[in-house]
Amino acid sequence: MRGLTFHGNEDVRVDDVPDPRIERPTDAVVRVTLAGICGSDLHIYHAGAQFGFAPGGRLGHEFIGIVEEVGPEVAGLAPGDEVMASCCVCDGTCTYCAEGLQSSCASWSLFGWAPRVWQHGGAVEGGQSEFVRVPLAASTLHPIPESLRGEARRPTVLPLVDVMSTAWHGLVGAGVQPGDRVVVIGDGAVGLSAVHGAAAKDASAVICLGHHPDRLERATALGATAVVTSRDTEEIRAQVMELTGGEGAHAVIDTISGTASMEAAHACVRAGGAISCLGMDHFMGKTPAINWFDQFLRNIRITGGLVPGPHYFDELLGLVEAGRLDPAPMLTHTLPIDRAAEGYRMMEERREGVVKVAVAPGLAA
Template sequence: MRGLTFQGTREVRVADVPDPGIADPGDAVVRVTMAGICGSDLHIFNAGEAFGFQPGARLGHEFIGTVEEAGPEAGVRPGDRVMASVSTMCGECGFCREGKAYACVRWSMFGWAPRTWRHGGDVQGGQSEFVRVPLAATTLHRMPEALAGEDREASLLPLVDVMSTGWHGLTAAGTQAGWSVAVIGDGAVGLAAVHGARAKGAERIVCLGHHPDRLETATALGATLVIDSRDDEEIREAVREHTGGEGAHVVVDTISGDASMATAHACVRAGGTIACLGMDHFMGKVPGINWFDQFTRNISVTGGLVPGAVYLPELLGLLEAGRIDPAPMLSHRLPLEDAAEGYRLMAERVEGVTKVALQPGR
């Protein structure tokens, strides 16, 4: 079959790779119909060797599709339309039972370096025609019948990671209806946090970014104010003015680097919470918490890696009820064979590109 492979710094290639099969009774093999390229894939693209990626490693942790083959304990059947969690989850360990699937004792991340394959066996990338899914009974979710169908795939794919991640930050920060939320970053996760904040009933939603096209999408998805500025004093003023002089109850920082954390402190209300969802620290840009501000204004810091599929049932319910529709976050759809072009479009932040979806078999 065909699958996207990492070849070295800033080089990926679609190549012939081994067909996956059932290796364990709990496995399923999924025929991928749509797979996302994630901002975190760009970190691999730019510096994969630093994370242990070898040439030939397969990428992609966001995918939906149809069950092709299922082991006797997979809990799904061939033909089922499913969405996968970004990482495997057993559903039984103490962490899974607490909704903390990021710490599942059998956690493995799809499409990450083999060092994350704790479960044993390949947990390959989803940017391919087929992918083996271990622990399928809890790692896969059947799509509701009402949402099945090719025309809804662009609404479903973003739930797998970006909507779940944005929702995780908002939830970890305890976001309440009527609150104000400021989102730093206008990438897909930033847009997801904006959209999620609206679904949680936030009254004032500010999005900070530097791409006019994405800020326009942010407004369409729920932002009540967009700011394109690199001046923290100017940002502080604008956010205060928009939030009754107080600042935002919740700041979602989708970058989580040194500069963005300073901006987060400038936006957050006294007693408020900063939720860090970005990965800049993976690249050595360790965010500095302003401990003086933290102490004197009682600022909490939360966020982190998304807990797998924990939010999928809730998000699917919101999608079914028409309260969210993240489809506008996907700006481009390309055949799998054009995956390298998809990476280039995203890595170069080409105008009009927010997120690229790959469609194997098209």
């Protein structure tokens, strides 16, 4: 089959790779219909070698598809079922899974981040490929409801796998309630998802901070009530205060979580508010400073973390079915699998009009 493989930093290619097969009785093999390229994949693209990514490893932790084959111990799934996959493998039975924190599952692994985070389930290769082996399939895969099946709805369903559920996790962690004022830092796919999610949670103000006019236009279409383009913390503070009646935001969703964005987050958040950190710079060794003085003096909660996707899938699918969410507009480009490496370059160069690129293995080259 064809699969997007890592050859070295800034060198990913689509190669012929072995077809995945059932290796354990709890495995399934999924035929991928649509796989996203995530901002975090770009971290691997840039510095995968330092991260321990071996040449030949396949990328991709956001995918939906059709069950091709199931092992003898996979309950509740059958070939032909349309499914979305959790980014993280989970067993559905441990203490953390029972609490809805599947991203801390006792049997945790992460698709497509070889091999540092392959802790259970063997080689958990990436989903930017024609087929993928899914360990612990009964709990790692989630059936797509009938009303959202089929090719036309895939651009709506795919973002729920990671960017939309990650953003939702940030909003839930920050305790966003109807009527709250929300600031979102970053205009990438997670930022746009946080904007869209905050609007779905009936926030009274949704302010998006970013620097790309085309993306900020999309943010407005997805529910932002205002955008701020300044890079200067004091200017950002002044504008956000003006937009929030002089008080600041109840919640700041920081999709970058670097030192500069955290400084901006503290400038925007009201006393007693929360900052949700969803960025991953720290994964690559760049740890942001946190203003502990401000955190203490103004009772700021710092939250965030790796998304437990399955905890939110039913709720998000329900909101889509009810017409309250549709993240499809953030998926700006869909390429055949053989052009997947080009998709990385399109996102990496932040080309005008590019937010998120997906690969569709069934699409003719």
